Amino acid sequence: MVHRQFAALGDPTRLAIVERLACGPTSAGDLAAPTTMSLPAVLKHVRVLEEAGLVTTVKRGRVRECRLRDDALVAVATWTAQQQALWSTRLDALGTLLEET
Amino acid sequence: MVHRQFAALGDPTRLAIVERLACGPTSAGDLAAPTTMSLPAVLKHVRVLEEAGLVTTVKRGRVRECRLRDDALVAVATWTAQQQALWSTRLDALGTLLEET
């Protein structure tokens, strides 16, 4: 069910959040600060990323800490690799077929 | 602008189309046949994939042939690799920091 993750990464705002989070965990407020968006909007995006299994959040006191899951992109990476492998072997097969003729 | 591709792959129908196309080019009709969807619906998805630079289509006679672009997933693969690299170096840094203390 990797399409869930693709969908989550398909929004530019959420992609930016992931890239930001790759540099270390931050609070939700800090995530919203550099944007022109309201906090609730940003938090909705964080929720989506959370449900896609890309980030985890913990509430410490009154601040919610968001961090990238260490296994966040493995599903995406493996799917992509599989697909590329499949595709390249098909190209190889086509190549040998062309050589034979 | 890799979010365009992520968004395109974020829909289960389109993801299935890509996987199907990885096994070789097909006509639009053949793409729609195994599904419960109407042809126009499938063709809309193909358009989206085309605009995301993932597939190309050519019209031969009255049939439209759809094929996966050979460079379809490079952007996705490179972004993912970069991100994982960034993330793992950060983890390494954290590890050495913990060792020092």
Add this chain to the structure above:
DNA sequence: GCAAAGGTAAACCATATGGTTCACCGTCAG
């Protein structure tokens, strides 16, 4: 204990998305 800060829930809105049907057009086969 009070005020400010950080977050959250709810209501709401505009637009995008994913799908349908129907009418129609070009192409291929008999």
Add this chain to the structure above:
DNA sequence: CTGACGGTGAACCATATGGTTTACCTTTGC
């Protein structure tokens, strides 16, 4: 030539998405 086939454009619809504002709750600092 004509009919069936594959695809396309348009109109339309329901729901999802991305955003807002407002009110409110909890935590923190003085």
